[in-house]
Amino acid sequence: MNLRKYLNVYKKFLHTSLASELEYKTNILVDLITAILSLVGSIFLLSIFFQNNGYIGGWKFEQALIIQAIYTILNGITNTWFNPNLTEIVKHIREGTLDFVLLKPIDSQFFISLKKINPSGFLEIIIGFLLLFLCIKINQINLNLSFLTLSLITISCSICILYSLWFFISTTTIWFVKTWNAIEVLRSFLYIGRFPLNSFSFSLRIFFSIFIPIAFITTIPSEVFLGLSVLWKILLEVIVATIFLITSRKFWLFALRFYSSASS
Amino acid sequence: MVKNIIDVRNLSKSFDISSKEPGLKGTIKHFFRRQTKSLKVIKDISFEIKEGEIVGFLGANGAGKTTILKMLCGLIYPSDGSILVSGYLPFRRKENFLKNITLIMGQKQQLIWDLPPIESFYLNASIYDLDKFEAKKRIKKLSEMLEIDEELFIPVRKLSLGQRMKSELLAALIHEPNILFLDEPTLGLDINAQRNLRKFLQKYNKETNATICLTSHYMKDITSLCKRVICVHEGAISYDGKLDLLLKKLSPVKEILIVCRSEEDAIKLENSGFTVKNKIKNEITLKIENNSITSSLKAILNNFDIEDLFINEPPIDEVIGKVLIKKDYDI
Numbered sequence: 001m002n003l004r005k006y007l008n009v010y011k012k013f014l015h016t017s018l019a020s021e022l023e024y025k026t027n028i029l030v031d032l033i034t035a036i037l038s039l040v041g042s043i044f045l046l047s048i049f050f051q052n053n054g055y056i057g058g059w060k061f062e063q064a065l066i067i068q069a070i071y072t073i074l075n076g077i078t079n080t081w082f083n084p085n086l087t088e089i090v091k092h093i094r095e096g097t098l099d100f101v102l103l104k105p106i107d108s109q110f111f112i113s114l115k116k117i118n119p120s121g122f123l124e125i126i127i128g129f130l131l132l133f134l135c136i137k138i139n140q141i142n143l144n145l146s147f148l149t150l151s152l153i154t155i156s157c158s159i160c161i162l163y164s165l166w167f168f169i170s171t172t173t174i175w176f177v178k179t180w181n182a183i184e185v186l187r188s189f190l191y192i193g194r195f196p197l198n199s200f201s202f203s204l205r206i207f208f209s210i211f212i213p214i215a216f217i218t219t220i221p222s223e224v225f226l227g228l229s230v231l232w233k234i235l236l237e238v239i240v241a242t243i244f245l246i247t248s249r250k251f252w253l254f255a256l257r258f259y260s261s262a263s264s
Numbered sequence: 265m266v267k268n269i270i271d272v273r274n275l276s277k278s279f280d281i282s283s284k285e286p287g288l289k290g291t292i293k294h295f296f297r298r299q300t301k302s303l304k305v306i307k308d309i310s311f312e313i314k315e316g317e318i319v320g321f322l323g324a325n326g327a328g329k330t331t332i333l334k335m336l337c338g339l340i341y342p343s344d345g346s347i348l349v350s351g352y353l354p355f356r357r358k359e360n361f362l363k364n365i366t367l368i369m370g371q372k373q374q375l376i377w378d379l380p381p382i383e384s385f386y387l388n389a390s391i392y393d394l395d396k397f398e399a400k401k402r403i404k405k406l407s408e409m410l411e412i413d414e415e416l417f418i419p420v421r422k423l424s425l426g427q428r429m430k431s432e433l434l435a436a437l438i439h440e441p442n443i444l445f446l447d448e449p450t451l452g453l454d455i456n457a458q459r460n461l462r463k464f465l466q467k468y469n470k471e472t473n474a475t476i477c478l479t480s481h482y483m484k485d486i487t488s489l490c491k492r493v494i495c496v497h498e499g500a501i502s503y504d505g506k507l508d509l510l511l512k513k514l515s516p517v518k519e520i521l522i523v524c525r526s527e528e529d530a531i532k533l534e535n536s537g538f539t540v541k542n543k544i545k546n547e548i549t550l551k552i553e554n555n556s557i558t559s560s561l562k563a564i565l566n567n568f569d570i571e572d573l574f575i576n577e578p579p580i581d582e583v584i585g586k587v588l589i590k591k592d593y594d595i
Contacts, residue, residue, distance in 0.1 A: 005393050012387045020378040023419070099339050100374040105362040106391050257341055260279060 009106060010114060017084070017117040031120030035079075039072055039127055066135045067222045070155065073128030074217065075190070077159055080121030082166050085113050089170040098259065109252050113167065132225075141225055154221040154234060157241035161217055162190070164244035167252070174255040190214065216240055269443060269475050270313035270336060275345035277306040277331055277499075305331055307499040308345070315442075316473040318465075320480065320490035320507070322584060328499040329479040330447055336477065337367050337445045350443060363392060366441040370451030373432055375420045381431035382416045385438055392439035399438065406434045410464055426457030433464070444468075446478045450485055462488050483584055515583045517551045522564065523572040524548065533568050546571075 021028060047061065059067075089112055092098040101111050136143065192200075192214055216237045223229040282300045284290055306328050313319050321329040334340045335347060338354030338361065347354055352361035375384045382403070389399030407416060410430045415423055423431065429449065437444075446465075450458040462485060469476055480486055486493060486507065493510060495503040503510055517539075524530040524546045533548055534540055538560070541549040552560045557575075564570065 002393065005390070008390045009387075012390045016376055016379060016383050016387055019383065020376060023378045095372070097372055097374070099334070099367060099369070099372070102339055102357065103337060103362055103365070103367055104388075104391050105359040105393075260340060 006106075006110065009110075013115050014117060017115065018119055021117070021119050028120050031079075031118070032123050035076075035120060035124040035127065038075075039124070039131075042068055042072075062135065062138045063222075063226055065131065066139070066225045067218050069128050069131035069135055070158070070218050070221050070225075071128075071190075072131060073125055073155070074158060074162060076121045076124030076126075076128055078121070078162065078166075078190070079124060080118050081114065081116075082163060083121075084116035084118045086163075086166045086170045088112065088116065089167075090173045093173045093259070102256070102259075108256070109167075109249065113163070136225070139226065141227070147224070147227075150224045150229070150234060151221060154224050154229075154237055157237045158217040158221055160241040160245050161237075164241075164248040167248045168244075171248070171252050171255045174259050190217070266314045266316065268312040269315040269317075269350055270311075270477070271346075271348040272312070272336075273310050273346045275306060275309050275332075275335065275347060276304060276343050277328075277335060277340065278302045278304045278343045304343075305499050306335070306342075309496075309499075309501050310345075311494060311501065311504055313475060313477065315475055316469070317492060318469055318476040318478065318490050320478050320486040320493045321496060322486065322493050323479075323496035327496040329496050332496065333367075333445050333447055333477060333479060337365055338362075339367075363439055364441055365443045365445065366436040366439070367445045368432060368436045368447070368449050370429070370446075370448035373420075373428065375428065375431055375435055377421050378419055380417045380419055381423075381435065384420075384431075384435050385416075388435050388438050394439070402438050402440065403434065406437055409467060410434060411460065426453050426460075429453060429457065429461065430464075433461070437468070440472065442472065442474045444474055444476045446476065446480075448480050449478070450480060450482050458482065458484065465489060486584070511583055512554055514586050515577075517553050518557060519576040520550045520552055520557075520561070521574040521576060522548050522550065522568075522570055525569040525571050529569050533564070536567075538564075 043065070089098075092101065092112065098108075098112075101108050104111065135141075141147070220229065220233055220237045223233070279302070280300045281303045282298045284299075285293065309332070321332060323329045331340065335342050336349055336354060338349075338357045341355045350361065350364050352358055352364075354361065375381055376387070385403050386396075386399060389396075389402075394402070403416075407413060410433060412427065412430050412434070415427045415431065420428060420431065433449075444465075449465075450461055453461065465476060465478075466489065468474060476489070478485065478489060490507055492505065493503070493507045494501055495510075519541060522530075522533065524533060527546045530543060530546045530548045533550075534543055539551040541551050543549070550560075561573075
């Protein structure tokens, strides 16, 4: 793989998608307001849950805020990259414009996963980080190198898992043509990631850890921040993320064999 | 000797197609128990295309032209048989193969809708690993050939269909491919835009010796660009050869409108043994077989007082229309 070429192409992707989005200023403004309102709403909801005894599943409100911060960062990443690109896969397949992508001398997964960018998602990422720094202060978390490395690893793994799940569902469009609903179900499950895994019943915890690994996405990185993490959980998240990434890649290449292109 | 750039042997393609009965009952049945059947859309076809050739694929809607084109450029896996394009198996989509080809579809677009075409050109240039200087040079050359200038800087959504198609062509040709697959490139364009596009393709073929495979329902595209046509009927090739031979075979007679000096001359001509299509006053239309045109005209000019004479080819659409509904043409 020619890294210089891919960097150049990505620079062009950034430039063209930013230029496209900036054509519609009002839309960006509305997106920004939505992001802020969504965060305020989520924190309000959390505070209601913690009103009675101050604890849910053994987590204090201040600790649960870390999950909310990580969720906000991940949601920002989702809105910046995954949403504009991965929902487009369905359109590409339905309308047959995937033809143009497949005939370019560039990795098709790279192209369809990164071509677009939604700049308003950046604000959510920034808000998420601000909230995270606030939580670090409130919870008096000691920032050291091992902590930063572990949090970087776990958050990166979370992004990989989230991306792979979404990409996997979008890929099935090649057979099922329309999978908007499946993506909506995935988004709904992601909302669950705003709450500590321990706050759910045992059976739901198993479900969210094994079948739809939402637990890995927010809870494990949050545990790292609180110093509650255990090594095997982090290793498990790394393994799960690697398996998910490889599987989604293999699945895409396999699915392309069945791509029949839309009729003209 | 000109080498073959495309070699297709016993190519077949089947698709699983689901069918649905009409009405609510049919819809419910279709939802729970989908009936699918395998449909062979391309049936054991073979052909070769030489470097620099312009070949037109003719056929009715659903005959399989686009499927053939998509298998040639590697978008669809064949079910059976073999394809070699420029020495590559297309469906493997190797980088060097993709740098050699392009696909242009009249009904689909790759340009970024909200931005001027120039942005899409530079994006494509980076995908094909062209440096800025080279990209600029090629954009200049192609935009001159396509006669577009200001349009390069206007958002695509504000361009006319003709301007958009020219920009699509530029985006698809920036890497200077030597094989062009064109699927109805003139669809929806007005007559002038169609003519300009054809002129450009002729020029491009002449200058670069690029091979062009073209499907179109506009017969003018085929007659002005393609010396050779491949007729596809229900997934099989019904004719593969020179277009003029096909036209001669399908239309063995020409219509000749003769304007006589007087009505008496026209009556004399009417009774002289030629096949008459119609006669209005001193104008008479005769049907004469292609192989006796010269001798017949000589006889008419020698024996009758003729004021004017027009030789009319039968409308090409009518002639080609016959191909689309017939299974086999052995020439």
